[in-house]
Amino acid sequence: MSTFENYQLAKAQYEKLGVDVEEALNHLKQVPISIHCWQGDDISGFEVNQQELSGGIDVTGNYPGKARTPEELRNDLEKALSLIPGKHRVNLHAIYAETNGEVVERDKLEPKHFKKWVEWAKSHDLGLDFNPTLFSHPMAADGLTLSHPNKEIREFWIRHVIACRKIGEYFGRELGTPALTNIWIPDGYKDIPSDRLTPRRRLKESLDKIFSVQINEKYNVDAVESKLFGIGSEAYVVGSHEFYLGYALKNNKLCLLDTGHFHPTEVVSNKISAMLLFSDELALHVSRPVRWDSDHVIILDDELREIGLEIIRNEALNKVRIGLDFFDASINRVAAWTIGTRNMIKSLLYALLTPNDYLRDLQEKGNFTERLALMEELKTYPFGAIWDYYCEGMKVPTGMAWLDEVNKYEAAVLTKRD
Ligand SMILES: C[C@H](O)[C@H](O)[C@@H](O)C(=O)CO
Numbered sequence: 001m002s003t004f005e006n007y008q009l010a011k012a013q014y015e016k017l018g019v020d021v022e023e024a025l026n027h028l029k030q031v032p033i034s035i036h037c038w039q040g041d042d043i044s045g046f047e048v049n050q051q052e053l054s055g056g057i058d059v060t061g062n063y064p065g066k067a068r069t070p071e072e073l074r075n076d077l078e079k080a081l082s083l084i085p086g087k088h089r090v091n092l093h094a095i096y097a098e099t100n101g102e103v104v105e106r107d108k109l110e111p112k113h114f115k116k117w118v119e120w121a122k123s124h125d126l127g128l129d130f131n132p133t134l135f136s137h138p139m140a141a142d143g144l145t146l147s148h149p150n151k152e153i154r155e156f157w158i159r160h161v162i163a164c165r166k167i168g169e170y171f172g173r174e175l176g177t178p179a180l181t182n183i184w185i186p187d188g189y190k191d192i193p194s195d196r197l198t199p200r201r202r203l204k205e206s207l208d209k210i211f212s213v214q215i216n217e218k219y220n221v222d223a224v225e226s227k228l229f230g231i232g233s234e235a236y237v238v239g240s241h242e243f244y245l246g247y248a249l250k251n252n253k254l255c256l257l258d259t260g261h262f263h264p265t266e267v268v269s270n271k272i273s274a275m276l277l278f279s280d281e282l283a284l285h286v287s288r289p290v291r292w293d294s295d296h297v298i299i300l301d302d303e304l305r306e307i308g309l310e311i312i313r314n315e316a317l318n319k320v321r322i323g324l325d326f327f328d329a330s331i332n333r334v335a336a337w338t339i340g341t342r343n344m345i346k347s348l349l350y351a352l353l354t355p356n357d358y359l360r361d362l363q364e365k366g367n368f369t370e371r372l373a374l375m376e377e378l379k380t381y382p383f384g385a386i387w388d389y390y391c392e393g394m395k396v397p398t399g400m401a402w403l404d405e406v407n408k409y410e411a412a413v414l415t416k417r418d
C-alpha cells in the first residue's frame, strides 16, 4: 500500500476519536525547533586558541568525521536539515565566531564575527539563536564566572554576555525573528559549600548589570538556564532552578529548563503548565540524561511524549521555545541531529493527534478508567502512517530512508575528514 493509502486508513481511525488530522499536520508545520550546532563538532568551536572542553560537561565517543571548520559544520547541518521536516532554527554558541584567524577575546566579540552565519541562515530560511560561552576558557578555569569572588573575572564575563546579547540582537534584526540568547554558567562547587548565598548574590548582581543594557525584545529575547550539578560541581550549583525561576519571574526573562538538569525522578513535562501560569513564555533544552546529565540523543520515550503533550494540551506552541541539547560523539553526528530532531517533532505530532479535549473531559468527570485506557490505547494507534505521510508531504525521506542519505554522506564526505 502507498504512503497515502496507509495515511487514509490511519486518518480515519484518528477521526473516529474526533481528531482533525489535517489541522494537526498544519499546526506541526509551524513549529520551529532550535537545533544546536554543537552536536556537530563536540562543542569545539572555531576559536583560534582552541581550548579543552570544560564547565562540567563532557562529550564521549570518537566517531569519525566531526566538523572541523565553519564550512564543514554548515554543510553537515544542511544535510541534517534536508532530512528533517519543517522550517527550523540553528542554535549557536559564542565559540563559533569566525574571526579570520585573528585572536578575538570573548568580551570583544562583535556581530561581524557572525556575518557568515547570518548570510547562511538567510540563504536557508533559518532563524538563529545564541549562547554566550562561559566555559572552555582560562577565565573559567576554576569553575566560576559570573559569581566569581574576583571582580575582574566577573567583569570579563559580564562584558562577554553583553557582547553576546548584542550579537543576538543582530541575528534578530537581520533575520526578522528574535534570537533567544540563553545564559548558562558552570559556576558551582565540587564539595559542600560553607556559603551558598554569597555566590548567588554575586550572580544576581552580575545578571542585573548584564540586563541593565536594554535590548529590544523584537530582536533578542533573554533566557537563563538552571542546572542541578556538573562534573566538579556535584555539591552545589550557583544557578539552581530556584535561583533562575525567581530571577526570570522578577526580571521578565525566560527560564530555560534543560531536561537533564533535574533529579532523576523529576520531569520537566510536569513543570510546564505550572510555569506558564506565571510566565508568558519559557524555553527548553530537550536532552536525555542517562544516570546523570549525559546529554544523550533524545528518543521517543514517555517523557518526550509527555513534553509534547504538555505543550499541545496547554496550547503553548507559541509560549514554549523548543531547543535541543545533546552531544553524542559515539555515532554519526548528522544522524544524531536527525534522530533527535525528528523525535522532537514526532512527540509534537503524537500530542496533536491525541484527543486532548476529550481526555480532559474524562478527567473532569472523574472517569479515570477510560482516561487511562484511552491514553494507553493511543500508543498503538497508527501514528507512523501519519508521520510518513507528513514527511513525504514535507519532501523529506520517510521511515528509515533518511539513514541511506546519511550513510552516503558519511562515505562521500565525513570519512574523508580524518
Ligand atoms: C553547550 C550548552 O551550553 C550546554 O549543554 C548547556 O546548555 C547545558 O545544558 C550544560 O549542562
Ligand SMILES: [Mn+2]
Residues within 6 Å of the ligand: 184, 225, 258, 285, 325
Ligand atoms: Mn542545556
